[in-house]
Amino acid sequence: MIKLVLKIKGMHCASCSVLIDKLISKQEGVESIKTSYGAEKTTVAFDETKISLGRIDELINKLGYDLIRPEEGGDFSPEEEEAKEARQINEARRRVRAALLFASPIIIYYMLIHMFNVTHVHEFFAFVNLQQPILVSKGFLGYGSYLANYLFWLVAQPLKLVLGFLIDVANPPFRIDLNYFYWVLSTPIQFIIAWPFYRNSFTSIRVGSANMDVLVALGTSAAYFYSAFGFLFFNIDHPFWESSAALLTFILLGRYAEQLAKGRASKAIKELFKLGAKEAHVIKDDREVTVPIDQLQVGSIIMVRPGEKIPVDGVIIEGKTHIDEKVVTGESMPLGKTAGDEVIGATVNLEGLIKFKATKVGKETLLYQIVQMVEEAQASRAPVQDFVDKISEYFVPVVVVFSIIVFAAWYFIVVPDDLRSALIHTIAVLVISCPCAMGLATPTALIVGIGRAANFGIILKGGEALEKAYKIKSIAFDKTGTLTIGKPVVTDFVPLGGIQETEALSLCAAVEVGSEHPLARSIVEKGKAAYNILPEVRDFKAIAGLGVHGNVNGKDVVVGNAAFMGSEGINIDELSVIVEKLQNQAKTVVYAAANKKPIAVIAMADTLKPHAREAIQELKKMKKEIIMITGDNPETAKAIAHELGIDRVLAQVLPQQKAEVIKSLQKEGKTVAMVGDGINDSPALAQADIGIAVGSGTDVAMQTGEIVLVKDDLRDVVTGIQLSGKTIVKIWQNLFWAFIYNVLAIPIAAGAHLMVTQVAFGKAALWVVALRDNFGGAGRVFFNLSQATLRPEIAGFAMALSSVSVVTNSLLLRRYTPPIEKKG
Amino acid sequence: MNKYIILIAVIVLIVIAGALYRAYLLPEAAKPVATGVERQITISAKKNQWRFEPEVIEVDRGDKIILTMVNEDDYDHGIAIDAYGISQRMPANSTIKVEFIATQAGDFPFFCSVPCGEGIVDGAKRTHFDMIGKLHVKDLISETQ
Numbered sequence: 001m002i003k004l005v006l007k008i009k010g011m012h013c014a015s016c017s018v019l020i021d022k023l024i025s026k027q028e029g030v031e032s033i034k035t036s037y038g039a040e041k042t043t044v045a046f047d048e049t050k051i052s053l054g055r056i057d058e059l060i061n062k063l064g065y066d067l068i069r070p071e072e073g074g075d076f077s078p079e080e081e082e083a084k085e086a087r088q089i090n091e092a093r094r095r096v097r098a099a100l101l102f103a104s105p106i107i108i109y110y111m112l113i114h115m116f117n118v119t120h121v122h123e124f125f126a127f128v129n130l131q132q133p134i135l136v137s138k139g140f141l142g143y144g145s146y147l148a149n150y151l152f153w154l155v156a157q158p159l160k161l162v163l164g165f166l167i168d169v170a171n172p173p174f175r176i177d178l179n180y181f182y183w184v185l186s187t188p189i190q191f192i193i194a195w196p197f198y199r200n201s202f203t204s205i206r207v208g209s210a211n212m213d214v215l216v217a218l219g220t221s222a223a224y225f226y227s228a229f230g231f232l233f234f235n236i237d238h239p240f241w242e243s244s245a246a247l248l249t250f251i252l253l254g255r256y257a258e259q260l261a262k263g264r265a266s267k268a269i270k271e272l273f274k275l276g277a278k279e280a281h282v283i284k285d286d287r288e289v290t291v292p293i294d295q296l297q298v299g300s301i302i303m304v305r306p307g308e309k310i311p312v313d314g315v316i317i318e319g320k321t322h323i324d325e326k327v328v329t330g331e332s333m334p335l336g337k338t339a340g341d342e343v344i345g346a347t348v349n350l351e352g353l354i355k356f357k358a359t360k361v362g363k364e365t366l367l368y369q370i371v372q373m374v375e376e377a378q379a380s381r382a383p384v385q386d387f388v389d390k391i392s393e394y395f396v397p398v399v400v401v402f403s404i405i406v407f408a409a410w411y412f413i414v415v416p417d418d419l420r421s422a423l424i425h426t427i428a429v430l431v432i433s434c435p436c437a438m439g440l441a442t443p444t445a446l447i448v449g450i451g452r453a454a455n456f457g458i459i460l461k462g463g464e465a466l467e468k469a470y471k472i473k474s475i476a477f478d479k480t481g482t483l484t485i486g487k488p489v490v491t492d493f494v495p496l497g498g499i500q501e502t503e504a505l506s507l508c509a510a511v512e513v514g515s516e517h518p519l520a521r522s523i524v525e526k527g528k529a530a531y532n533i534l535p536e537v538r539d540f541k542a543i544a545g546l547g548v549h550g551n552v553n554g555k556d557v558v559v560g561n562a563a564f565m566g567s568e569g570i571n572i573d574e575l576s577v578i579v580e581k582l583q584n585q586a587k588t589v590v591y592a593a594a595n596k597k598p599i600a601v602i603a604m605a606d607t608l609k610p611h612a613r614e615a616i617q618e619l620k621k622m623k624k625e626i627i628m629i630t631g632d633n634p635e636t637a638k639a640i641a642h643e644l645g646i647d648r649v650l651a652q653v654l655p656q657q658k659a660e661v662i663k664s665l666q667k668e669g670k671t672v673a674m675v676g677d678g679i680n681d682s683p684a685l686a687q688a689d690i691g692i693a694v695g696s697g698t699d700v701a702m703q704t705g706e707i708v709l710v711k712d713d714l715r716d717v718v719t720g721i722q723l724s725g726k727t728i729v730k731i732w733q734n735l736f737w738a739f740i741y742n743v744l745a746i747p748i749a750a751g752a753h754l755m756v757t758q759v760a761f762g763k764a765a766l767w768v769v770a771l772r773d774n775f776g777g778a779g780r781v782f783f784n785l786s787q788a789t790l791r792p793e794i795a796g797f798a799m800a801l802s803s804v805s806v807v808t809n810s811l812l813l814r815r816y817t818p819p820i821e822k823k824g
Numbered sequence: 825m826n827k828y829i830i831l832i833a834v835i836v837l838i839v840i841a842g843a844l845y846r847a848y849l850l851p852e853a854a855k856p857v858a859t860g861v862e863r864q865i866t867i868s869a870k871k872n873q874w875r876f877e878p879e880v881i882e883v884d885r886g887d888k889i890i891l892t893m894v895n896e897d898d899y900d901h902g903i904a905i906d907a908y909g910i911s912q913r914m915p916a917n918s919t920i921k922v923e924f925i926a927t928q929a930g931d932f933p934f935f936c937s938v939p940c941g942e943g944i945v946d947g948a949k950r951t952h953f954d955m956i957g958k959l960h961v962k963d964l965i966s967e968t969q
Contacts, residue, residue, distance in 0.1 A: 117952050119899045119941030122915065126899075136942060137949055145941065208827045230911075235920070237902030237913040237937040397831050404835045408842035415928055416846055416856045420909025751906075762907065762930010762961065784956055787933050789906050 001031060003045040004053070009066040011037050012196065015204040015211060020060060022207055027051055027059065042067070092256040099193045099252050102185045103245035107800070110242030112151070114797045116144035121152075122179065125172040128163065130156045179231045182241040190224045194248040210396035212435050216251055218400070219434025220244040222427045223796055243796020247436045250803040254436070257443035261450065261463030276346045276367050280311035283355065293361075300358045304349045306516070312345040313360040320544045321352030322517060334518055336545040346679070350516060352544035370655060370683055391438070399433040399746075406750040414751070414761055425789060428749035432795040433742055437802040441734030444810035449727035452814055457695075457711035458720050465690055465706035467731075469724030471671045472690060475619060475717065476662060478676035479630035479640055482694050483714070484606040486677070488519055490526040491587060492603035494578055504600040506531055508592045511550040511557045514540040519590065520548065522604055523559070547590070555594045559602075565591050575601055586636035606636075608643060615714035616644045622721065625670070629653050629661055631680060655680035659687040675717060677701050692717060719818035730813050734806045741802040749790040757786040856927035857886035859964075864890050867903075867957070869914060869936070871896035872943055874950040876934070879957040884964050885929045891922040902937035905959060911937060929963035 011017060017035035020042065024033045029050025035042040044056065057067045113120050121127045133149035136142060163169050191198075197220075200213040223244040230236030281288050283301040293311045296302070301317070304310055310323070322334040325347040334350055337343065343356055345365045362368065406429050411422035446463035453460050460466055480486050495501040509527020512520040513534060527534055537557075540550040546567070547560015558568050565572045570593045572579075578601050579589050587603040616626055627648045630637045637651035650661055662684045665672045674681065674688035678701060685691030685704040693705030695712045702708050709716045747753060754761070757768050764772075764787060772783035790798075861884065868877045883889055893903050895914040904911045908924045936955035943950060 113939045117939050117942060120939045122900050122913070122938075126916070136944065141942075141951075205828055208829075210827065235913055237904060237911050397827065400831060401834055401838070404838050408838050412842035412846040413850070413854075415907055415909075416850065416854070418856075418909055418927065420911075421907060422909070424906075424909050424911060760930065761928055762932055764931065781953070784933060784935070784953075787931075788935070791904070791906075791911070791937065 001045060001047050003043070005041055005043050007068040008035060008040055008042050008060065009068065011035075011040060011065060013037065013200040013203060013211065013213065015200065015207050015209055016065065017042075018209060019063060019203060019207045020065060023059060023063060024056060027056070030056070089256075089259045092252070092259045095193050095196075096249070096252045096256045099189050099245075099249040102189050102193070103242075103249045106182050106185055106242045107246045107249070109152075110240070110797070111246075111800065112144075112148040114794075116141055116148050118145045118148045118152075122177055124176045124178050124181070125169065127152070127178060128156050128160050128169055177231075179239055179241070182239070183228060183231065186224065186227075186241045186245045189245050189248055190220065194220070194252065197248070197251070210393055212396075212439055214396050215399060215433060215435050216247070216439075219430050219432075219799075220247050222430040223247070223434075223792070226427050226792060238791070238793045240793035240796045243431060243793070243800060246800040246803070247434050247796070250800070250807075251436045251439050253807075254440040254443050257440075257447045258463075261443050261446040276365075277309040277311040281305075296358055296361045298358055298361055300361075301355055302358055303353065303355050305353055306349060306351050308349055310343045310345055310347050310349055310356070312358050313365050314343055314356040314358040316341050316343060316354050316356045319352050319354030321354050322350040322545065324348040324350055324518070338545065350518075351542065366655070367679075370679060395433075395435065399430075402746070402750070403429045403433070410751070424792060425749065425751055428790055428792040428795045429746055431792055432745045432749045432790070432799055434799055435738070435742070436799060437738030437741060437806045438735065440803055440806045440810075441738050442731050444807050445727050445730040445734055445813060448810045448813040449723055449730070452816055453720060453723050456716060456719055456723075456818065457709065457713070458716050458723070459708040459710060460720075461706050461708070466724050466727050468671070469673070469690055469707070469721050470728055472624065472673045472721060473670040474625040474627060474665055475673045475675060476627040476629050476665065476684070476688070477646075478658075478674075478678065478681045478684075479628055479632055479637060480606060481677040482609075482675055482681075483612050483628065483644060484608055484640060486606060488522045488588065488604040489607045490522050490602060491605050491607065492582060492601075493526070494601040494603075496575070496598045496600055499594075499599050502530065504592065506535060507552050507555065507557050507594055508559050508600060508602065510534040510537050510552045511540070511548055511559055513537060514550065515542050515548050517542075519588065519604055520559075523590075523602060556596070557592065557594050559590060559592045561590055565593065565598075568593070568596070570596055570598060572598060584635075586633075586639040606640075608640070609712070609714060611713050611715050613644055615718055616646060618715065618718045619721075620645070622718070624721075627665070629658055629684070631655065655683070659683035662687045673717075675714070676705075692720070715818075722818060723816060726813060726816050730810060734809055737805055737809060738802060741798060745790060745795060745798055749792075749795050751789040753786065754789070853963075854928075856925070857964075858888070858925055858927070859884065859886035861887045862890060863887045864892065866892040866894060867934075868894040869897055869901045869955065873945050874936075874940065874943065874952060874954050875945075876936070876955055876957045880960060881934075881957070882960045882962060883926050885926055885961050886964070888923065888925050892919060893922060894919045897940070899940055900938050901940050901955070903934060904937035905932055905934045907932045910934075913938060926959075926961045929961045932959045932961065933957070934959050 008020070017037040020035045021033050024030055024044065029047040031045040031047065033042060033044045046056065053069060057069060060067045112118060121130070130149070130153050132153055133146055135146045160169055167173060197213045197217045200211065201217040204211045204214055223240060227239035227241050227244070231239040277293060279290050280293050280296055281290050281303045282296070283303055288303060296312055302311060302314065306321070316337055316339050318339060320336075320338045323337050323343060324334045325344060337354075346367045360366070403426050407422050407426040410425050411417070411419065415421045443463070446466055449466050450460045450463065453466070477483050493501060493505060495504040505527050509524050512523045514537060535552050537550040537552050540548065542548045543560070543564065547558060547564035549558050551557070558564065558570070562572060570591070572591055575591070575598065582589050582601070582603040585605070587605040590602050590604070591598060592600040592602060619626060625648070626646050627650065628637065628641050628646045629650045631653055632651060634651040637649050641647075641649045653661060658681060662672055662674055666689070671689045673690040673692055674684045675692040675694065676685055677694045681701055682704040685693060685701060690707060691705040692707040692709065693701040694714070695702070695708060695710040707720055757765050759765050764783070768783055768786050772779045775782070863883055865881055865883075867881070869875070870877050891903070893912070893914050895901050895916060895918055898916050900916050901914040902912065903914055903922060905924075907928065907930070908926070910922055910924060912920060912922050914920055934957050936952055940952045940955070942952065
């Protein structure tokens with residue numbers, strides 16, 4: 001028994017995967033098969049003594065698909081996936097464009113004619129010779145028909161001019177029916193541009209399921225063939241080319257929107273690998289050799305210069321430095337490290353030259369483990385079930401049976417033996433049950449929602465995030481870089497020994513100019529903000545892991561930690577009260593001294609991002625549970641949480657554990673969102689129901705997250721959730737509008753209402769007659785309508801109109817403005 | 825079982841049931857009647873009046889009706905009678921013939937089925953929607969019984 005995961009090419013709809021599973025699972029020796037259309041993969045377990053992989057391949061080939069066997073090399077590279085998606089979107093776009101090109105003249109002409117009751121011109125030269133319209137009556141219909149006529153007249157003028165060179169337009173030598181033009185325009189839409197609907201229907205029928213495509217094919221074919229045969233052979237009054245053309249165009253538009261809303265495959269994994277160092281300097285026989293990192297072995301001695309990335313995990317054997325581990329651990333401050341301390345691959349060596357012994361290489365490294373966790377979390381995410389497809393499973397057979405009942409009722413009972421009457425009513429039913437508005441309901445709302453979100457700097461990588469965000473119960477925030485700025489800022493500057501604060505600050509900032517250390521940077525920034533020009537420093541010296549030393553304005557200035565002060569022989573004992581107080585606030589403290597006398601105590605901390613507090617308050621008002629997860633120490637975490645009003649804090653969480661924390665929250669039955677920025681957050685972002693990456697974060701986080709906040713403003717989390725709610729409401733409204741048309745119009749097309757409005761066939765019911773006699777014009781209109789059935793062309797028009805109303809309703813979503821934004 | 829097999833079975837059942845009903849259960853009064861009488865009727869769409877002339881036509885049940893539809897306008901009209909599945913175009917300035925057997929008794933609207941605009945006729949506004957008339961089919965059988 002072997003189990004393989006293989007790639008399958010050529011599947012074009014969800015039914016294809018069902019078809020494959022159905023056929024292959026019947027074969028002897030096949031234990032199980034599960035094919036996924038979305039992932040283009042199949043997982044097959046079979047007994048190779050009974051059936052060979054070649055035979056399975058052959059069977060799948062017969063169905064029209066291509067199984068990529070292992071020897072054919074079926075690796076899925078992210079580039080390939082991306083290219084595939086781009087191709088699909090391109091194809092959908094091309095189809096929409098082509099359909100619009102062919103269909104728009106028909107749609108516009110017929111829609112205007114029906115909406116405003118414009119005189120319908122059927123002959124080409126009659127159209128060319130249209131008179132400039134005059135306003136006949138006022139009101140909606142009057143102005144509408146005037147404008148529509150004007151449009152037609154404007155289109156006719158250039159035609160008239162050009163044709164005038166060739167023939168006498170006023171007395172044309174021949175006549176040509178405009179329906180020929182419509183026929184020529186709608187045929188390629190029906191059979192070439194919309195071919196996928198037929199293809200998918202065939203597949204669907206083969207597997208015995210019914211998706212929306214079946215109804216689309218059925219309804220539009222009914223409309224098309226009725227129009228074509230009726231026009232060519234039976235002089236019917238009203239071929240309705242526009243309904244098949246319009247319906248198909250709208251559905252193609254819906255499919256295109258769906259493709260766009262599906263979102264792009266995550267490039268996270270590729271980005272993650274980019275992070276690591278590509279090469280390492282290995283010490284071999286006292287010589288330094290630069291090798292690619294995949295050649296490193298456990299035990300290799302590796303040298304890392306300041307500013308370089310640590311290539312793999314290991315233990316320092318020589319040297320002293322500060323290492324920025326923020327990318328992996330989320331710790332905001334660089335850590336001082338010396339011989340015996342562990343280093344992590346992909347972190348950055350800031351100052352000193354170090355040598356370390358590799359302890360983990362290749363797939364053992366922390367970075368690689370994070371990559372794997374991201375991969376796993378993404379693969380395990382359940383795809384959202386398509387609501388519309390579920391409905392159609394039942395809707396399709398119901399419609400088909402209903403249309404046959406309608407045919408039988410008219411042909412055998414109502415007007416026995418009258419085929420024309422029965423056919424027209426059946427066709428009207430089929431046309432109006434075409435579910436095109438339903439196919440548009442979800443994707444159009446999602447696309448508009450995604451577009452609206454983008455206006456606020458919220459990038460949604462697919463409709464799924466928008467569909468789920470409103471359900472969120474808990475939101476987990478990473479601390480460093482998400483809630484806080486992610487780099488230290490000077491929070492307190494305490495001058496000592498009677499020195500002016502300004503002077504002390506300028507001395508400290510000046511001496512720190514030479515240092516690359518983030519703490520030093522923050523002091524320089526503070527100094528520069530106060531004085532544009534800092535005094536010059538001479539004899540500058542940085543001592544790794546301790547501090548800096550230099551001569552400013554003739555004074556011997558040192559800035560550094562307590563150990564550095566001790567080694568310089570500066571007494572700092574008296575300062576312990578101040579320092580303790582600052583350290584209790586989870587601040588990092590350094591000392592400054594001039595000419596061996598302390599001049600200042602400087603406290604630094606990672607500070608909150610602007611609007612972070614506001615965003616948290618707003619989310620709490622929305623009854624969301626807020627959790628802070630951080631790799632930082634509990635004191636710092638608590639201090640920040642207190643400031644923000646967050647009650648639940650999980651500190652010292654290792655990067656590997658972050659995804660676990662999210663998982664356990666999910667096990668509590670909650671829908672969890674994770675907001676983060678670092679590589680260390682990536683597995684958690686992928687694991688969460690919704691990963692939200694903040695824009696200041698790393699590329700990996702932004703690739704992993706389904707939502708990216710470009711502006712780095714946490715209030716956008718609130719906006720995103722609200723917008724999601726609004727979008728969901730729109731989707732339900734759309735489905736309602738799409739459905740109500742079908743539910744109301746199908747019985748009217750069938751003539752079922754006659755059972756209420758007539759006592760016997762051809763005899764109006766008394767109440768209808770009473771209405772006609774007592775309510776003047778409106779009564780007469782109602783009487784006339786009640787005695788007629790919905791004609792196929794009006795059914796088609798109603799369907800097209802329902803699509804328009806759904807699209808319009810979706811577009812209304814553009815008016816959404818987040819409440820927070822309104823406040824300014 | 826394949827859903828489509830069930831579906832086809834259901835469809836066949838419906839059609840058979842309908843055919844059986846038609847053959848054995850359909851009340852005598854509802855059965856289509858043909859008298860063999862041919863009746864010629866001319867209906868005109870009057871020029872720029874958005875009106876059929878005559879607006880009421882009376883026939884006997886079972887008659888074969890041959891409608892001569894005259895369109896006096898420079899634009900198209902249509903003639904539709906839902907109950908008998910009539911749906912024909914009346915091209916501008918021309919005459920068409922429409923044939924059917926009035927197998928069922930009752931009042932059936934006949935109306936213009938091609939949007940044909942609107943205008944002022946004798947001071948009143950008339951439109952495409954006013955082009956509606958009534959086909960009255962008298963039931964000879966029930967009246968003689």
